[in-house]
Amino acid sequence: MFPRPIEHSTPTRRFGYQAFLPVALILWLLPLLAIFMTSIRSAKDINSGNVFGIPTEFRLWDNYSAVFIQSEAATYMLNSVLITVPTVAISVTLSCLAGYALAIYKFRVALPLFFLFVAGNFIPFQILMVPVRDMSVQTGLYDTIAGQFLFHAAFQTGFCTLFMRNFIKALPFDLIESARIEGVKEWQIFWYVVLPLVRPAVAALAVLIFTFVWNDFFWANVLTQGEDAKPITAGIRALNGQFVNNWHLVSAASLLAAMPPVAMFFLMQKHFIAGLTMGAVK
Amino acid sequence: MPASEFQATQTSWMSRNKLAITPWIFLIPALIFFAIYVVIPxxxxxxxxxxxxxxxxDVNGNSTAVWVGLENYTKLWTDPKFWISLKNNVLWLFLFLLAVPLGLFIALFLNQTVMGMRFYKSMFFFPFVISQVVVGLIFGWFYNPDFGVVGSIWKFMxxxxxxNILGNVTFKCSSPPPDILSSAKFATYGIIAAGLWPQVAxxxxxxxxxxxxxxxxxxxxxxxxxxxxxKMLWYVVLPQLKPATFIAVVVTVIGALRSFDMIAIMTQGGPYGSTNVLSYYMFETAISEYGERYGYGSAIATVLFAIMLVFISYFLWRMYQDERGAR
Structure with a gap:
């Protein structure tokens, strides 16, 4: 293990390390802690310059419910869910199929097609912006929930296929080979042999795509106009204009918007990190 | 040809080419979808x-676009806003890469097995899970000279x-607290610092x-x-961390060139366009209050795409080497 385990050091160093850890953590999360403290203060505290001290009154419930009462936050949150969940379902399904095809079958264009998905996943959004927006306007998908999740699903299919293909490629090929010799049909191999084995990959992709799409801001601005189809990320910006200088409400709204991905991360931590660090180990 | 015979040749053709056709059946839904929304656009x-x-x-449903040849590109060449954006993109790229050594440093610091380490690791990772919009808002407030953390620390120091006589508290400062995001000189650095936070994680x-x-x-x-x-780190550990370093560099480069959310939230390219980057300038140009300029916007996007393509080609080439090595 590197660096040398701290247990092998002198007791003073060990103690020093353990005492420093919480300090380092507080410094690292200082912006977040500060905004949390702001979100439970009253407006009076902030205006009188009490930003760091103990709040004179705790307004946790008042501030957070005010966000919902005074703004469209509830609609935005619901829209985010309605955009995110279908995206996850579609892109994970499509990539299971595509990843299986690219990993198991040897055909001439398998690698170029795989690279197409990989490259598509890295391109700047701006190169897609005008045509996708124009197409959405033409087909009536502009400013709708469906218009957003269809685009996200298609775009995220690139990343998901990259992930799935590599995951399936790492499975023992003998399994498929012996199933073929037994005369099992190709779709049955997919359904009964491969699919049960890729469950961890499906879980990892589901949490990652959920987070990516929930946090999207660019497409929310490009593909929506009014309040009806806006997700929370774009909604928050509108709130920011509405709550000018009401920093306690802006803070509360920001933390609310961050909540679902954070919950997802803490509930599915293992899959989340496995997904993000795929390829970091050989 | 009798029907039965036809069916026989068909099934035998199917079974003969089974391994050639099946992959396409699995691929087609993803390919069509991806082509419509990504490749063709x-x-x-x-x-x-x-x-x-x-x-x-127009009324007949035909696009009113007019062919202008390279005019959009020659206009770009003389557009000072374009050059500022490009310069900022380069700045983002280099400063954002600091996330790689900083991330390594924190990882080395946390790579211990004392009690509660799992908790510390996930809390250090926390900023990455939060949306960039929220990070932008947090830092926008953090930098605020009146109410924010930077302002408060400055006032304290x-x-x-x-x-005063009316009982109101006022502050007398040797120099006023810095308004980072309103300064043409420092705003970009302020945004990059905010962007580094989740990227380091x-x-x-x-x-x-x-x-x-x-x-x-x-x-x-x-x-x-x-x-x-x-010596141990450089000669023994880092060579083994090569795959991690490669991915860290890839995601950081992509992240730097994609930076959009934070700029949109924190400064909207201002003050005086000093924090603009190509991705935001493109958006601003294509959908502006003065009417859409799709052609000019697309030219900016194409330049950004060309820059990205250099990196994408390199990544793909590396992946190709690995694939060949695997066979």
Whole structure:
């Protein structure tokens, strides 16, 4: 293990390390802690310059419910869910199929097609912006929930296929080979042999795509106009204009918007990190 | 040909080519979807960059775009806003790469097994999970000279609190607290610093996973040979972390060139366009209050795409080498 385990050091160093850890953590999360403290203060505290001290009154419930009462936050949150969940379902399904095809079958264009998905996943959004927006306007998908999740699903299919293909490629090929010799049909191999084995990959992709799409801001601005189809990320910006200088409400709204991905991360931590660090180990 | 015979040849053709056809059946849904929303629009954008178009159609449903050749590009060449954006993109690229060593540093600091380490690791990773919009808002407030953390610390250090006759608290400062995001000189650095926060967390988690898999026997062998500290890190550990470093660099470069959310939230390209980057300038140009300029916007997007393509080609080439090695 590197660096040398701290247990092998002198007791003073060990103690020093353990005492420093919480300090380092507080410094690292200082912006977040500060905004949390702001979100439970009253407006009076902030205006009188009490930003760091103990709040004179705790307004946790008042501030957070005010966000919902005074703004469209509830609609935005619901829209985010309605955009995110279908995206996850579609892109994970499509990539299971595509990843299986690219990993198991040897055909001439398998690698170029795989690279197409990989490259598509890295391109700047701006190169897609005008045509996708124009197409959405033409087909009536502009400013709708469906218009957003269809685009996200298609775009995220690139990343998901990259992930799935590599995951399936790492499975023992003998399994498929012996199933073929037994005369099992190709779709049955997919359904009964491969699919049960890729469950961890499906879980990892589901949490990652959920987070990516929930946090999207660019497409929310490009593909929506009014309040009806806006997700929370774009909604928050509108709130920011509405709550000018009401920093306690802006803070509360920001933390609310961050909540679902954070919950997802803490509930599915293992899959989340496995997904993000795929390829970091050989 | 009798029906039965036809069916026989058909099934035999099917079974003969089963392994050639099946992959396409699995691939087609993803391919169609991906082509419609990703592959074709790339080429449409490039084509559109040679046109002038406000996004409107005439009564017959034909696009009103006018072919202008390279005019959009020659206009770009003399557009000072374009050059500022490009310069900022380069700045983002270099400063954002600091996330890689910083992430490694934190990973080394946290790579211990004391009690509660799992908790610390996930809390250090926390900023990455939050949306960039929220990070932008947090830092926008953090930098605020009146209410924010930077302002408060400044007042605490450099200002004297005085109460005037009316009983109001005022501050007398030797110099006023810095308004980072309103300064043309510092705003970009302020945004990049905010952007580094989640990116460092990402690089850290990549390195923590990498460190977890460093071969213990090589470390021990290195120790026996008297290697320690920097030497051990440089000659024994880092070579084994190569895959993690590669991915950290890839995601950081992509992240730097994609930076949009934070700029949109924190400064909207201002003050005076000093924090603009190509991605935001493109958006601003294509959908502006003064009417859509799709052609010019597409030209900016094409330039950004060309820059990205250099990196994408390199990544793909590296992946190709790995694929060949695997066979």
């Amino acid at each position: 790339v080429f449409q954008s490039i084509t559109l960059s040679f046109y002038q178009w406000n996004g409107l159609y 450099f200002c004297e609190e005085t109460t 990402y690089c850290m988690i990549l390195y923590l996973t990498g460190l977890n898999n460093v071969a213990a026997d090589q470390i021990e062998a290195g120790r026996l040979d008297g290697a320690k500290g920097w």
